[in-house]
Amino acid sequence: MNTLRSRTRDPKVAPSIVRHGKQTSPGPVSTIAKVVAVAVAVALVSAASLAAIAAWDVSNSIKPSVHLVGEKTAAPAPALGVIPQIGAIDGGVNLLLVGSDSRQGQDPVFGTGKDAAGVLNDVTMLLHISKDHTNATVVSFPRDMFVSIPSCPDPTGRHFSSMTSQKINTTLTYGGLPCTVLTVSKLTGLDIPYAAMIQFSGVMAMSTAVGGVPVCVAEKIEDKYTGTFLDPGMHTLSGYAALQFLRTRHGVGDGSDLGRISNQQVFLSSLMRTIKSADTLSNPIKLYALAKAAVSNMTVSESLNNVNTMVQIALALKDISLDKVVFIQYPTGYVAGGVEPIPSAATALMAAIKADQPVALSGGTGPGQIGSVVESPAPVPSPATSGTPVPTPPATGAPVTVLPSQVTGQTAAEQTCSKGRTLKQQ
Secondary structure, eight states: OOHHHHSSOTTTTTTTTTOOOOOOOOOOHHHHHHHHHHHHHHHHHHHHHHHHHHHHHHTTTOOOBBBBBBBOOOOOOEEEEEEEEOOOOOOOOOEEEEEOOOOOTSSSGGSSSSSGGGEEEEEEEEEETTTTTTTTTEEEEETTTTEEEEEEETTOOOEEOOOOEEEEGGHHHHHHHHHHHHHHHHHOOOOOEEEEEOOHHHHHHHHHTOOOEEESSSSOOOOOOOTTEEEEEEEOOOOHHHHHHHOOTTTTSSHHHHHHHHHHHHHHHHHHHHHOOOOOGGGGHHHHHHHHHHHHTTEEEEGSSSHHHHHHHHTTTTTSSSGEEEEEEEEEEETTTEEEEHHHHHHHHHHHTTTTOOOOSSSOOOOOOOOOOOOOEEEEOOGGGGTTOEEEEEEEEOOEEEEEEEEEETTTTTTOOEEEOOOGGO
């Protein structure tokens, strides 16, 4: 209080007695500069803190991991307060993503009873990112494809016997995620160090985290089994609607699983465009938010049980051009009760991936897709495909492998539309 009085001018003292040094009022430019400097400092500190908290939060949302045969354990997850060093992963990546149809612990809206008790891998996709991070290939394996299943460990420590011919979607039932990885590794000849299994709720959360995914529907989709009814036109799907769109089989293409895969490629290519256009892959905070949406309903391999590793893999995709991200349906032909691989086409596909080469499609889209409605590289005749138009290969970089016509799919740059199927056609 005394200090306050000593600094207060006494009205009885003449103004001439009170003297002060000359002070210069700060100019507007100086004031603005100081405000901006403080704001930037606060923003930087806040961003770093949020990144650390987000990393810790996501790490604590990850479910217990599973050990793949022969895998190395990843580094421990970051602790609270530790700011992760964000950077793309070194070298190439092979990651198997499995979609389980299990309803265990899920919302009753997904169904109950006998159908809900199964544990099958309805979706099995392999992501390959080249060593130089210039191209990526996503291969979908039909759930009804007959393959040879190797001897797989089960959770009790025993082993299931090998089988010469079973549908690939049964591998999750026999030996869980490690068995699915072993089977795909044997089928493709690739080393697959990373794997993740996601459930229904995770798909819903991820589609919502990006603000919805716009899809093009060329013909009316009607599916009473998944409750998917969409008129021709553009639809932005998120949450439950997005999940059911991915699950629909009766309402697209020829009603087969092959039609469902190509319909899923319509969605996935749009998801990739959405993520890239929103700069999600350049924003660590957005990346962690997307990771949070996924891992809460995801089981990962020990090698992937670290949020930093997840973000590093995502960052490896950041600078890959959309036309260098190719979604492919593993080449198969129909047999009694399902489909089986087409050896020559499958060998060509896997040889290109093993050689880390970018690929170009010559076989067009699958039965659940219609055309491309966006600009794409100008087609040129290719001797390897007897004049079939294929995307123009880049002028520099690794040589492009033109895949046989039995291999279908699309690039992430192509906005294809879903080929619908009405109730009368089923």
